[in-house]
Each structure stands twice: as C-alpha cells, then as structure tokens.
Amino acid sequence: MSDVSGTHGVVVGINGNMVTVEITAGKTVQNEVAFVQVGQERLKAEVIRIQGDIANMQVFEDTKGIMVGMNVDFTGELLSATLAPGLLGMIYDGLQNPLRLLENRQDFFLMRGQYVPSIDPEKKWEFHPEVSVGDTVKAGAWLGWVPEMHIKHRILAPLGILGSTTVESVVPGGAYSVHDTLVVLKNKRGDTVKVSMLQTWPVKKAIKAYRERLYPNELMITGCRIIDSMFPVGRGGTACIPGPFGAGKTVLQQLLSRYAAADIIIVVACGERAGEVVETIYEFPELKDPRTGGSLMDRTIIICNTSSMPVAAREASIYTGITIAEYYREMGLDVLVLADSTSRWAQALREMSGRLEEIPGEEAFPAYLESRVANLYERAGLVRLHSGKTGAVTMIGTVSPAGGNFEEPVTQATLKVVGAFHGLSRKRSDERKYPAIDPLDSWSLYTEHLKDDLNAQLDPHWVEMLQYIASALRRSAEIGRMMTVVGEEGISIDDLSLYLKGDMFDAAYLQQNAFNDVDASTPIERQVRDLKLMHKALTTAFHFDDKPGARKFFASLQDAFYQKNYCPMGSSEYLDYERKIEEMIASGDQS
Amino acid sequence: MIKTYTGITNIIGDIAEVYAKGISFGELAIITNPNGESTLAQVIRIDRDKVSLQVFAGTKGLSTRATVRFLNHPMQVKFTEQLLGRIFTGSGEPMDGKPPIENAQAIDIAGPSVNPVRRIIPRNFIETRIPMIDIFNPLVESQKLPIFSEAGEPFNELLARIGLQAKADIIILGGIGLKFDEYIFFRETFEQGGVMDRTVMFVHTAADPVVERLLVPDLALAVAEQFGIQGKRVLVLLTDMTAFADALKEISVAMEQVPSNLGFPGSLYSDLASRYEKAVDFQGAGSITTLAVTTMPGGDVTHPVPDNTGYITEGQYYLKNSMINPFGSLSRLKQLVIGKVTRKDHNAVMNAMIRLYARAIESQKKISMGFEKTPTDERYLRYGELFEKRFMDLRVDVPLNEALDNGWKTMAECFEPQEVGIQKNILDEFWPA
Ligand SMILES: Nc1ncnc2c1ncn2[C@@H]1O[C@H](COP(=O)(O)OP(=O)(O)O)[C@@H](O)[C@H]1O
C-alpha cells in the first residue's frame, strides 16, 4: 500500500488511541486513511477532525511507542470495504483483515500493523457475462456473475459511477481473478472505466444504486416462535434486542444466525467476547444449511472486533458489516446483519468524543449519538433494484444498557428508529424462561403493517388469533398481579383458569429450548399449526369444581403441549400429543 | 538511549507533567525525588513536548525538582520458572525477602489480544464439589468469571476454595488493595494446600499507593500468558477488581476526562475487558482460567463496576448471605460441558430445579404477606427449604453426580413427575421409583 496522495504530516500529540498530526505537505479530507510510521510498523488511522493544518486521527491499533515527530503518510482514500467474490465464509477483523491469514511469531496473537488483502487476489472465478457491447448500464447493474458458494455473485457496474454508461467491451466467459478487467464502460463524456470483480466502497456511506426503497411486505422468518408469531421482523426491516447482561442477547443472535431464512448472514461481533465468535467459527462449518445443503459457514461472513481489540476498529466494524450487506443486496439477495452489541460501537464513539473534548450529552455520549444510530439502521431496507428485482438488508442489533436500564441513551435512540423491539427481561432469564423476551413489553410494527400479507400467507385468521392471545396474556398477567395482593383465595375459579392459560401459553409456546434439536427452531408452518391448537385451548371455556382441580388439569394440558414441542412435526408422538390435547380440550369444554 | 530530565512542571492528582523530547507513548520512567526516593511512572499522554506521567506510587511528597529518567520501554516483567513460589509487590518487587529475579527474559505487560481463530472452544469441566456451581453454573477451563459479592461475605474463602479444588498446573494470585490479613490468609491457605511451589503472587496491599493497583492484573496476566503458551493450565485469581476500577477512576479524574457514570471513565468497559479477555484456551497449548472478586458497592449489582464486569465475563457467582444465589449467578459456558462431559440428565435437573425454586420463592413471599397456604404452596415451601439445605449451603461438599442424585430425590419428595417440566425420556430414566 503506497501513499498516493502525497500528503504528509508529523505526530504532535498522543492521547490514548487518538493521535494529533500536523500536516506538513498537501491536503487531507475527513475520514481519510493514513499510516503512522512507528519504526518498521505502519499503523492504520483515520482522520476524524480537521482544524487548519492539524488533523486528529483515531488509530486502529495499539498506540504504544508512538512518538512526537513520527511521520504520517496519507493515502487519499476513505476507510473502505473491499467488495468482491470470496467474502462468504470469511472471518475478518473490523478493518476486513482475514483473521486466518494474520500470522506472527507465536501464531497466537494479533500483532499490530499487519494488513492482509481481504480477498484472495490469485483465486480464479468462472465469469458468465450478462451484458453485450452497446448495452446501457447504471451503477450497480449486473454485468455478469460468478458462482460463489450457493449464490450467483453478480459483478456490479461500479457503485460510484454517475448516470448511464455504455458497454465498450466484455471479455468472453471463463476463469478470471478478481483484478482482471472484465468489462470496459464509457460514460457520456467519453471517459472509460475498467471494471473488474473487485471494487471498494467507503464504509460510512450507504450504497444507493437502486430504484426505490419499499416497505417490507413479508416476514424474515427466524424460527423463534416468540419473534415470528408475536413480534415479527419484516424482511428488510430492523429490530433491536436490549437486555441486561446474561439475559440471552448473544444466544438469541446465534440462534438467528443459524436458523433465519436469509441468503446471507453477516455477524458483526462488536466489542464483545472473543469466545462467542470461536463457537461460531468452529461450529458453522460442521452444521448443514437446510436451505442450500452446504455448510452454514458458506452463507456467513463474520466481522469480529472483540472487546480487547482496538476500540477505533470496533467503531469501523459495524460499518464494514453493513456495507458488505448492502453490496449483496445489490445482487437481489436477502441479507441479515446481526450486530452484537451496538452499545459497544456507541461506546467507541463516546471514547473518541471524549478525547476530542467535545461537549458531552447524557452519560457522556456525544450529542450526535442519536443521528448516528438512526443513520446506521436506515441502511437496512427492502429495495427495488434498477432491474426490477428486490433485495433486502434486515438488521437486528443487540443493545447492552448500563445497569439493564432501558432509559439510557443508546436504547432510547435505538427504539426511536427500529421496527421491532425484543426487550429481554432479567426476571425471565433468572427464571430460565428463554428466550427471555418480555411478552408484555416488546412490540413490533410489522404485524399491523403486514396484516393482510400475513393473513394471506399464513392463515386467514392469523392476526386476529394473535390479538386474542396478546390480550389473554395481558389479562393473565393482571390476574397474576392481583393474586400477589389478594392471594389465590381472593380470585374466582374462572380468573384462576385465565391465569393458568396465560402461564401455559408462556411455558409451552413462548419459551423455547435453544439446546434441543427439534425445539431450537420452529418452521413457520409448524408455528401456524401449533398456534392454532393453542388458540383453541385458550378460547375454550373450561369448567372446574375447585381450584386444585383447575391447576391439575392445566398442569397436564401444559405438559402435553410442552412435550409436543420436542417431537418432530408429523411424527407419531407429535400426532399422539395433538390427539391427546384435542381430547383434553373436548373433555373440559363446557360451552 | 536513556533520557533524563530534571524538573516537573505540573502535578495534578497522581499525574506529573514534564517537558521532554523523544518520548514514546506508554513508555516507563523512574522519577527520583531529591531525597532519593524513587517511583515508577508511565507516559499516558503527550502533547508536543509536554509529557504526562501516571505516577504509580502517587504524587504525595513529589518535588518539582525531581529527576525523571525515561527507560525507553513499556512496563515489563521478568519471566522464568523461578517465579514459582515467589511473592512480589504490585510493582513487581520481591516481598518475600528473597533476591530479585535476574537473568530472565523481560516481557511487555498488557500485550496484544489473542487471535480469535487461534482459540479453541473450551471443553473441560472443573469440578468444585460445590453444588451451586457444579450443577447450576459449572466452571469450565479457560472461563473468566467473577464472584459478585456484598461487603462482609466470605468471598476470599470461596475464591481460595475453588482455587485449590481446580487442580491447575499454575496458580497466579493478583491481590489488589488486599488487607494484610487477607494476604496472610491466601499465603497460608496455599501453603497448607500444598500448592505454594506452583504459585506466583503479586500483592498490592491496602497500605500501598492506589495507582500501583493498576499494574497488578497486567503483571499477573502477562506471566499467566507465558505459562499458558508453554502448555500449562493456569488459574489466575484476582481480588478485588473493584479496587482496580477505583484506581482507573482516580486517574481519569486527574486527567480531567468526562466521566460516564458515577465518576468512572467511559473506557471502563474496554479497560476491564482487555484484562478479562486474556482468559483463553490456546489451540495446541495451555489455558488461562480467571476467577476474580468484584465487590459491589452498596450491594448494588447495577453499580458500574459489577455491571460492566457482567457484560464482559462469562457469567458470575453471586454471593449473598453466605450462599451462592441461583438467580444472580450464571455460567455462560455451562452448555459446553453439561450433558456433553457431564451426565445426560444434568441439563434437565438444572433447569427444572431452578424453575421450581423460583416458584418456591413466590410461595414464600405470598405466605409472608399473610395469604392462605394452598396444598400446592405447601409442596413448594418444602421444596424451597430442602433446596437451601441440600444445595445452597456452602458447607455442602459433594461431587457432581451425587448432587444430581440429590436433585432427583428432592424433586420426587415434593412433586409429581408431570409438575416438574422435564422431557419424558429423561423422566422415564431418572425419576426415582
Ligand atoms: N435461549 C436460551 N436457552 C437456554 N439458555 C439460554 C438461552 N439464552 C441464554 N441462555 C443462557 O444464558 C447465558 C447468557 O446468555 P447470553 O446470550 O450470552 O447473554 P447476553 O448476551 O445477554 O449477556 C447463556 O450462556 C446460556 O447459559
């Protein structure tokens, strides 16, 4: 990597991971990348503030050993992601260095100053052209494709070109490496652009080479019952999962990364534990993706900047992830971005803002926190491409609120912009009620917005059933609260029965065992079938002679529903439990 | 080249500022007062030729005429097998009357992170014979796990007990703000337990300067890392990490950083994480398991120190009323060993017993509010009592399988099988006849 810009500077100050540089030659731009020369090491840094000829830079590496007077070389480029076939299955750090290729003395540690190409420059890909000489194309147009794992990886007209261009030449189909020129385009002014499989894009800028944004019109099916049935996420929508530590944010994200029905999953491990990524790294290559027959790793990209890695690169990691997602969306694919945790990203902003001595807002977060959060989630969305096809980026981020208190700035800023809120409750996780999504506090805007689509796609009465169940749950909780005041003796048998119904729905539908092969993920057809039976039980008016009788009946009914969850749909045990439940409902039905 | 400057310009809190050239960020210096006393200091900010130093012994009595000798390298520790059996202060000086370590390789402390792809998935169960740990929140080799404790709880006793039971190759104790009798307690316990010859201690006592605390975890972990690379299974015990965080706070106040929460710096999470993340199972080498004490000021788990810690560590043991509380406690690595290296009924017993105990607490509350006791309540109350006696009491000292058998026995004494919410095939096999 040579510095092409000719801009140079020298270090005049060091404060943690922020270095102050005096520009001695040339000009710089905001978010430009530069390298600080420390002996033999070159440390990557990004300009984050310019005041006259003084630039403040955040260094993406440990700053130990930097001295006043050291040279800084500017690259003339913004911090960018590398986009090309070969991203799938990769494990990158926050700056898109492939972690498997970073070598060092003992092979154990991430030594600073190592930068490795994100994409293998040698590997050949079988190119299938899709345009001919004379065709008119815009930014993002499909010029051809190469097979990458299970997908057709489209070779896109450069995302940055303006207006229409004409295809001047196209190579014949065949094997090429990512830097080979495949297509030459010419714009109206007569300038030519050589196009290869590889392009770069500044990570902090959204890719917008599409015709229009659309409102989600179907669900992103996750296999998690409480999400898909009660608080669904639209395809191309957004959701957040706030929760105190240990409430189950990461396990939930891991479940989504395994079972969600997307073409591509981008996991951004942002400032959390390295060990959690390790599980994914080792397990995914072994797990089969039922949708493609390949391994789960083949549809996954991991961007990993864990908590002990440099903080500035943590800020970059989420942007790198979402940029790659937008790139695949341009190919008409369905991409799910899982960011764990967006609070660590916000904290990285806070640390840097503190070093810049900006005026702090609440809890010392910068005043622009809210707009940054909004910008990030705004990059998700369902879009119609110029070709008329659609592509989607769905984004689900966890939030780690200080003290588990949702009133804090990051949670609040996030709640303003997302389409669904899956709030995890400490009480539920303490009681081992997983996933600990609070069914009374959580919400989703998508059920109401997609009402007609859902009724058409799932069941004519789907939304109506859900509304009934939601109110039954609330009623059950009210009775539960009442019982803590007046005791079981203070409520009627009918109220007790309503209370127990809510409890049953919670235990045997909302809760799901992540570590059981059958229960871990429930396909949507099964959710519809199971929920209808549950709805029948909940709407039946049972009559009991006494309260112990009611408790006994519901204990057995609940157990039957619960045991059914562990049986594969359609298996003989499953059908037995269904029959048993139908009988119990019929026997108790007094209406 | 070693540079020496005379004269300190500013002293703010435990930060000293000098004018100097050619100094690198993170470099170590020795500051010597005119009366001959000297202390270590570390460069924590450079603004042109103004260099800010964090003074480990504190700035009390520091003269503006002191000399500052820059050492041209960051803080280091000498690594050798001869560290075993030795006790050092928080700045790495011998405190056992024996000579300093010579002729050994100097290692930078606070080194880089382990590459995640060079870690392996932890898989070794560490049996502690404490049912609240073994059944409900098993400890796994390479785990990082704090003991969240209110004041006055026997946290150091628990730490030492697990430490001895863990059967590690090497034990490294990092004492941070330890009271003198706590230090003696650890030394004697390890001597009596016969592990002192494979133990290294770094002890900062409550009488030592506050800033010196900052070095202890890094010294302990740098040594642990070297042993780990050599293939040793290392156990690091840190107590008390809240005292460490308090020192971070003092420095950040002196640096005039905007505090994020109760005066703690916004970087508290990253500062704690860079220490805890040293826990690792190396691919093809040894491991580091870290147990730490985090006392909760005012018993408040939402205080920034336990709160940030909980977000970093792989669970926590919550010590309250001399018992490990099942609700606040968590082992995030438990699913890696439960039912895989432990018995196949382990998961079912763990989940069912906790759920039932949660119900028992509800019944207890209800009764204490004067409500009628239903027959159902009676059974839960009985279960609650048995649970506390057979599982929560810290005096109970049994192997895991015996504890699991006690679990089945206790459930069967109080409930019918369809009331416990356990999968049928497990019930069929394990429910006592
Ligand atoms: N769905 C679940 N099923 C079973 N156990 C769970 C589930 N979710 C969380 N847990 C338990 O809780 C622990 C903490 O969950 P985790 O997702 O790591 O929490 P967070 O990311 O919110 O801090 C896990 O290690 C696991 O033991």
Ligand SMILES: [Mg+2]
């Ligand atoms: Mg997590």
